Amino acid sequence: MRFHLSIFAAVVFCTGGSSGFTFAPAPTANLGIGTRSRSSSSKALFMSADTPTVTLGIFGGGTVGGGIVEILSKKQSYFQQLTGKNIVVKKICVRDASKPRDFALPEGCTIVTSYDDILNDDTIDYAVEVMGGTTDAKDVVMSALQKGKSVVTANKALIAKDLPEIEKLLSSLDSSGTQFRYEAAVCGGIPVIRSMQSDFVGDTIQQVSGIINGCTNFMLTAMDRDKKSYEDALAQASELGYAEADPTLDVGGFDARSKLKILMRLAYGMDVDEDEISCRGITELTKIDFEYAKTLGGTIKLLGVASKNDKGSVSAFISPCYVTNDDPLSSVNGATNAIEIVSDNLVSSIYIGQGAGRYPTANSCINDIVALAKGDTTPLPFNPKSETKFANNYESVFFLRLNYRDQVGITRQVGEVCENHGVSIHSILQNPIAKSQESAFAIVTEKVEYASILKVLADIEALDWCKGKPFYMPVLREDWQS
Numbered sequence: 178m179r180f181h182l183s184i185f186a187a188v189v190f191c192t193g194g195s196s197g198f199t200f201a202p203a204p205t206a207n208l209g210i211g212t213r214s215r216s217s218s219s220k221a222l223f224m225s226a227d228t229p230t231v232t233l234g235i236f237g238g239g240t241v242g243g244g245i246v247e248i249l250s251k252k253q254s255y256f257q258q259l260t261g262k263n264i265v266v267k268k269i270c271v272r273d274a275s276k277p278r279d280f281a282l283p284e285g286c287t288i289v290t291s292y293d294d295i296l297n298d299d300t301i302d303y304a305v306e307v308m309g310g311t312t313d314a315k316d317v318v319m320s321a322l323q324k325g326k327s328v329v330t331a332n333k334a335l336i337a338k339d340l341p342e343i344e345k346l347l348s349s350l351d352s353s354g355t356q357f358r359y360e361a362a363v364c365g366g367i368p369v370i371r372s373m374q375s376d377f378v379g380d381t382i383q384q385v386s387g388i389i390n391g392c393t394n395f396m397l398t399a400m401d402r403d404k405k406s407y408e409d410a411l412a413q414a415s416e417l418g419y420a421e422a423d424p425t426l427d428v429g430g431f432d433a434r435s436k437l438k439i440l441m442r443l444a445y446g447m448d449v450d451e452d453e454i455s456c457r458g459i460t461e462l463t464k465i466d467f468e469y470a471k472t473l474g475g476t477i478k479l480l481g482v483a484s485k486n487d488k489g490s491v492s493a494f495i496s497p498c499y500v501t502n503d504d505p506l507s508s509v510n511g512a513t514n515a516i517e518i519v520s521d522n523l524v525s526s527i528y529i530g531q532g533a534g535r536y537p538t539a540n541s542c543i544n545d546i547v548a549l550a551k552g553d554t555t556p557l558p559f560n561p562k563s564e565t566k567f568a569n570n571y572e573s574v575f576f577l578r579l580n581y582r583d584q585v586g587i588t589r590q591v592g593e594v595c596e597n598h599g600v601s602i603h604s605i606l607q608n609p610i611a612k613s614q615e616s617a618f619a620i621v622t623e624k625v626e627y628a629s630i631l632k633v634l635a636d637i638e639a640l641d642w643c644k645g646k647p648f649y650m651p652v653l654r655e656d657w658q659s
């Protein structure tokens with residue numbers, strides 16, 4: 178079987194808005210600050226005896242925790258000018274107190290291993306949770322809030338999992354002035370949380386999309402640009418510290434999904450169950466997919482996308498997506514993250530920067546700590562809730578890749594299956610076959626419903642010439658040009 182680009186090039190490319198996915202329906206806290214102002218009797222701890230002090234207990238002295246301590250110490254006098262307070266780290270809680278640390282312990286600061294050493298210390302104003310995990314970290318965060326300690330955290334997994342509980346607790350603390358801040362939890366150093374909390378109040382967000390996992394973006398760049406294998410790309414990402422301790426969270430798309438859920442809460446005031454968000458990572462991608470993407474004039478990025486449809490409901494997914502070379506996201510390479518917000522007033526705004534790493538992530542935590550110390554009582558942690566519904570379906574142009582055993586009638590059968598499910602084919606592509614066992618062809622559809630694509634793929638997979646599971650990905654913009 179041999180056929181060429183655009184055999185079925187039947188219909189024009191979609192044009193129109195910049196937002197490529199059209200989703201179709203189918204299937205507070207009071208934030209005053211409770212800083213304890215005190216004259217220091219412990220001169221070892223406090224820079225100036227007359228300056229009020231805010232005291233920190235940090236859970237975690239690893240990558241992020243170490244960065245926070247370093248920045249606080251480097252900019253101590255500047256922060257004092259900025260906030261009118263000395264910001265002092267009193268205790269750092271770690272798992273293994275004997276482990277050497279790669280940062281200098283501040284004067285008067287002690288390393289502890291019991292959470293209670295911080296939680297039960299009434300002189301500690303803020304709890305900074307940078308130890309990770311969702312069990313002990315949850316206990317620590319909830320308990321600190323209950324004890325009136327404002328919390329700063331970088332823990333997206335915890336927020337995504339327990340957002341309603343955290344929100345409920347925060348609203349019960351209404352008048353206590355205890356705050357919850359989490360700028361570092363989504364896209365590390367990019368100030369996207371604060372921006373979504375404050376800068377869209379008069380706007381309406383239509384779509385949030387972007388590269389929100391640095392590890393997989395690093396891997397996809399290595400696979401596409403440097404022609405590395407999946408395994409080599411993952412090994413290099415791990416070596417450089419871009420991968421989570423369990424890389425399945427990255428390559429399976431789960432880390433990105435946690436972040437997308439938080440962004441959806443901020444963009445649409447909705448709390449969606451994480452498991453309802455369709456989540457596909459990069460494990461099914463092959464080099465053939467990159468070849469086809471190149472033939473079409475683009476590349477592949479793992480994106481998180483949440484978008485409003487014209488009925489007002491919102492749908493979302495994590496998936497590899499085809500992105501054209503002239504798309505701003507296509508040139509976001511390596512471990513860099515990028516988020517595009519499409520909204521009525523601002524039209525499109527893009528935030529690009531370091532999504533992980535010691536200093537970028539610690540920088541966001543520092544911004545939260547300094548905001549607390551300044552007595553900054555805005556913005557709300559999660560924006561007001563809304564009745565926006567989640568729709569588990571969307572419309573997009575799709576790219577499909579099918580591995581096949583050669584036989585007569587393949588294109589006819591594919592055409593029939595697509596027709597049965599109302600899917601129009603825009604074009605069929607076949608690159609020259611290097612090895613017969615790698616023979617694969619690709620289809621680009623017109624804009625169709627995701628639910629229809631799933632039916633097409635199930636039917637095609639059952640055909641006897643189809644080898645393995647067909648691969649599919651949405652095309653980011655409906656006005657794409659190959």
Ligand SMILES: NC(=O)c1ccc[n+]([C@@H]2O[C@H](COP(=O)([O-])OP(=O)(O)OC[C@H]3O[C@@H](n4cnc5c(N)ncnc54)[C@H](OP(=O)(O)O)[C@@H]3O)[C@@H](O)[C@H]2O)c1
Binds near residue numbers: 238534
């Ligand atoms: N690293 C990044 O680039 C980045 C970016 C964005 C968000 N985050 C988030 O930031 C958090 C921390 O990440 P990280 O990279 O700094 O992790 P990390 O380097 O592994 O450090 C974790 C720290 O927490 C301590 N710890 C872990 N479990 C503990 C427990 N049960 N009891 C007491 N201490 C415990 C560890 O103690 P020991 O040192 O004694 O083992 C270590 O000091 C995570 O939620 C992560 O998702 C990280």
